[in-house]
Amino acid sequence: MTATLDLAPLLPELLLAAATLGLIVLGAIRERRDGAAIVTPLAVAALVVAAAAALALDKTPTVLLGGHFRFDAFAAILKALVLLATAASLLLIASYQEDERIDRFEFPLLALCSALGMSLMVSAESLLGLYMALELQSLPLYVMAAFQRDQLRSTEAGLKYFVLGALASGMLLYGCSLVYGFTGTLSFARLAEAFGPGAAGGMPIGAVVGLVFVIAGLAFKLAAVPFHMWTPDVYEGAPTSVTAFLAAAPKLAALGLALRVLMGPFADWAAQWQQVIVLVSAASMVLGALAGLVQTNIKRLLAYSGIANVGFALVGVAAGTAEGVEAALVYMLIYLVMTLGTFGIVLTMRRQGTYVETIAELAGLSQRRPLLAAAIAVFMFSLAGIPPLAGFFGKYFVFLAAVKAGLVWLAILGVLASVVAAYYYLRIVKLVYFDPAAEPFDELPAPGLRLVTTLSAAFVLGFVVIPGPVFAAAKLAAAALVPAALGR
Amino acid sequence: MSVELFVFWMLALVAVASAVLVISAKNPVHSVLFLILCFFNAAGLFVLIGAEFLAMVLVVVYVGAVAVLFMFVVMMLDINFVRLREGFLNYLPIGGLVGLVLLAELVLVGASWALKEPAIAAAPATAELDNTRALGRVLYTEHFLVFQIAGFVLLVSIIGAIALTLRERVGVKRQDIARQVHRRPAETLVLERVEPGKGV
Structure with a gap:
């Protein structure tokens, strides 16, 4: 018997793995001289090439390697986004890393490993593949959070993140084991068969309990209430560069994984998980909006903003329709860009050689740095959901999907929460434009940071003019995900 | 029995x-x-x-x-x-409550397990294949991808441990193999004839 194994759909992962291994050697050789300075650009290049490879591959749905890996349009598009977001984060944070003397070559390597995990996450096609990919994505993030190892805050953040992350992994694994115990299979396709319309007697209660545990584990990775407790502390304690990294690509990957699980094997049992997602989503929106009001540290504020935004994206997931998936993906993409841009600004807040983190430090920025101030205004108005900026459209489409799926109250709650949250976004704009000026920030010679911030601002402003490609991509991804589930 | x-x-x-x-x-x-x-x-x-x-x-x-x-x-x-x-027992009420809820869930789960057959049965074990061999076969074929990911997770833990703990210290005596190999007996070794009852 000759079996041929076509590994072409695995190309992005193979590229990333090869790049990681090669760069370890290169970094170890060049460490003393210019380890980080040479590894970071190469890592960015590898990520961009892998993203391009994901988009260029043939997108007919294929399941390979023992049913642990699935490649389709959903996987391709999310892979490209996640990898590009990782590359953008690396560019964004290079100057900060250098200033804080944490620009060691291990950092881009950990980022590459995490990106490999994220890329496998959105391709997961079995519970085992899901769990391992999630671990590969999270483990580098724990190390990164503790990367500033001489700072107590950073090590504390790393330890806290690690312990709580281990707890979440435990819950997820426990849920997987229950689902496996009650169905005897790990593969999503066979789980869908077992739970499909043909299955007698409905979903066994043990599997429902397992599903709830799996959702709890995923909610932790998404930082959704009630599994959000780690977020503000880790965001504040970790170096700002790491916070920027944590807030962007991993969130999108976690949402992709949640969609894979919920709209894949459990699609026919939406009634079982919908109530959990609705609850998590509503709680995240409300808590994110209210707790953000009293924050003085901009990183904590962005943590609560992230919690609220995941709540908004989950509104689309809760709808449980192809339209909802599409809206959630568009929302998450827009959030990703806004977050990168906002962190681009936080990473420029350096005064006389030290980085500052309180919101009050932004006062009167418009008088000295009009362009930077304008960028802040764009991102804050967009996060608040003011038309015609991108953030408005993200929110509009998730609420529309929820209303169409009959979740009117959830949409109303979302609108109310976003009105409350608008207060803290607009307060920053008021500080920047109308308050007396503080000391000026240092001029940073940081081309990567400028590039990413400018591109993000351009995206947020230009989305209203050319929204087509984003919606087309989201539609393609959603179409690849949803009929695959509902057709079975 | x-x-x-x-x-x-x-x-x-x-x-x-x-x-x-x-x-x-x-x-x-x-x-x-x-x-x-x-x-x-x-x-x-x-x-x-x-x-x-x-x-x-x-x-x-x-x-x-x-x-x-x-x-x-x-x-x-x-x-x-x-x-x-200290104060371990302060958490007993809430911890006990959570434990009870979990226990009740597990009982529910166990009860339904006894009633229902698994939807898809696990693969039957074959007589001529021992455990280790069977595990090896699936580990390197069916679960190859997962096995490789596990390898990468271990790699990350190595990088992480080094990144978080390795410190360059000055004044440490390190082994320099090239120098060791290039040393010749004449440079380092002195033969002394020691008389009985006397020191060097």
């Missing part, structure tokens, strides 16, 4: 009892030793159901590595475990 049943009860009871002692023992070293006892009994249970590979792995990995690591941590770190346990 058959021999098998007797052995099962013996192993199970000792495992549970030693697990309780792990958390109730005052001396942390005793805790670790009870943990090792618990592992050995669990390994015995695995042997009993014919999973000899898992039993071996449990002993090799958990007893041989993890428990020894715990022992090192307990003995080398200056942690006051008695103080750590």
